[in-house]
Amino acid sequence: MVRLAAAAAHFxxxxxxxLDRIKMIISHARDAGVSLxxxxxxxxxxxxxxxxxxxEDDLPPLLEPNGDEVRSVIDFAGDMVVCLGYSERGLDDGNGLVRYDAAVCLSGDGILGRHRKVHLPAGVASLFTAGxxxxAFDTPVGxxxxxxxxxxxxxxxxxxxxxxxxxxxxxxxAWPTSLTNRAPRMALDRQARLFDLYDQARAAENQVVWLxxxxSGRYGALHFLGRAKVVGPGGEILARTWSKGGLAVAEVDLPELVGAARTVLHHLAERRPETYG
Structure with a gap:
């Protein structure tokens, strides 16, 4: 069995x-027995x-992928696997400065995996370079x-x-409420519905555990949803927060849970990629 957690928090x-907030959340997660x-x-x-x-004069600071800030989180993590996002400083082919919306997965042993955001929506595409x-990558959890x-x-x-x-x-x-048709209650907001729908659909169609x-909270003109969750491979929500900060913690037997979901219907094995155009 392993405990997994997804955080809703303000940064x-x-x-x-x-860094102080990350250290505090990691401490709370450790107290809860969380491994990822x-x-x-x-x-x-x-x-x-x-x-x-x-x-454009108030963008997130550009951080080095192996800079002091990331190294600090490695020190905090210890034997826990921790994933987090930041704005990454990079160089393009012409040696000009570029900005990536980036994520890193790490533990006290160092960097386990990285990702740069590929899909850049309107309003963001002019500020970031796409990954x-x-x-996928291997971690102590799976x-x-x-x-x-x-x-x-x-x-x-x-x-x-x-x-x-x-x-x-x-x-x-960093997913906010609707910018064009904000609902009077967050639970009724279109973006809240889509946020939850995508989480559950992506977990179920791939039969994976989804964090x-x-x-959360407000920053400038944006009101972030929170709504962190752990979703099982059948699309069931195993743990969640609502709009305020917190930890969604679920204990799972990963091989058993994923294996059971794929026992009869195995979506990956049943694919027909030769027909997909």
Whole structure:
């Protein structure tokens, strides 16, 4: 049996504040016996302040992929596997500076896996450079993959990780309420419905365990949903938070849970890729 957790939490431009909050969440997760923890996108440096007209003078700080901030989280993690998001400094082919919306999975032993957000929605595409693929990787908890935010809107993203052997997928988000038709109650918001729908559908269609973390609270013009959750391979929600910060913790027997889901109907084995055009 292993305990998995997804966090809903608020992060800011203040890296010192963010590191303190990450250390605190890891401590709470450790007290709960958690072996794998998914923190939100922008856990180091926060996210954007608006998606319709982002303030380019107030973007998340660009961090090195092996910089001091990431090394600090490695020190905090110890024997826990921790996933988190940040804005990554990179160089393009012409040696110019580029910005990636990035995620890293790590433990006290170092970096286990990385991902750069591939699908960039309107309002974000001009600020970030898209990643170039989806790759699963091995961890002490099991083989897993990472997605960021809008990536989960596209079934091909999660399916690529599952075909690559991932039995756990962690999707790290900074997902706000609707910008154009905000509901009077968050539970009725269109984006809240879609956020939950994608989490459950991607888990069920790939028969994987799905960790969905998200930012919470308000930042600039954005009101983040929270709604972190752990979803089983049948699309059932095993644990969740609501709009406020917290940890969704579920204890699972990963081989038994995934194996049972695939005993009769094995979606990956039943694929017919030669017919998909």
């Amino acid at each position: 800011t431009r203040d890296i010192g504040f963010d 923890l998914a923190l939100p996108d922008g856990a180091l440096g926060g996210y954007l302040t608006d998606l319709r007209g982002p303030d 170039d693929g989806f790759r 083989r897993m993959g990472l997605l960021i935010d809008h990536d989960k809107t596209f079934p091909e993203a999660a399916r690529t990780l599952a075909v690559d052997g991932a039995e756990i997928i962690a999707c790290l988000s 969905s973390s998200n930012q």
